[in-house]
Amino acid sequence: MNRPSLLILYGSETGCAQEVAERIAREGRRLLLKPRCMAMDDYDRSRLDQEPLVVFVAATTGQGQEPGNMKKFWKSLLRKSLPPNALSTLTFAVFGLGDSSYPKYNFPSKKLHKRLLQLGASAIVPLGEGDDQHYLG
Template identity: 50%
Template structure:
């Protein structure tokens, strides 16, 4: 999904528009970041119709507060053979308690958008199970569950965009807004991130995660071999890495790979975009999901 970036001044101008009047909690559970990207996208689109989407990872939210929420959207990926992301495990264990009353979430409107891959038998399993469990505890599902498939010709976006459009229609109906209502029909949603110039304090406190986070490890690819036939639509790879340090892991752990771009490739891109004179200007990347 293409993203916008604006200066701090442009952001302030954007905020002169009418503020959202409805609250929406968006909880995401992700392993690789796709569910978070979807949650951010939906939150930005919701601002079009006056809804303020508060986006949080499930493991950063207190489950007990769900009872007090006016409206909740879950964006949940499925890992492996129908397993929920680790960020969701604590919430899921609480929801599965047998002593919870059947009317625990009575009157709570909710929706679920799942991410999965139809090449696995239990497609979007975590989202399906969450949807059923919330309903069994009295919550009301206000929109047909979204199920994004990695195998879709357009990828996740092939489901995300039409589902979000349908979800916005449902929200408008809940808010009793006229058909086609938008806070500012001529305005695009606020950008996902803003890039203000880095202050001296920002530069002083900046840390390289490769040097300051024990979860990061440097490695070189020693083996990169295709496992599937050349005429098969899936390109499954066997990768082996040579690490500079001793890496410990448990079965089921997920590795997120951050490739290092070659210097000449970076310079070629900067020249193409005509950014060479700005490439060394320090910037601060700040999330701007709510546009505030």
């Protein structure tokens, strides 16, 4: 059977976003998709326009900064030479992990969601914001 592909890319400093990404991959497998899951910086960004569906899971570190393993990927998305339709074939979802006690709450996921839209990609769901302060953690 030709299973639909699902790419899950994470940016994680201390492992939580990676765990969430791996959980999404397991769920995808259960739904008979063909998931691949890796850190954003381990993915060849030049292939992004060939991906039908990508779920991004991005944590926040420092004072609203990107985790170490998504910095290169994020920088490459900011290139001024990218045309506004660079990712027009991409459908995506972004889920952020943060803590609302910080002033720059969930900044990397907010910026990533906005930049993907700027590059012509389509969001299948609104930005999801995970909060350490939530009563369920």
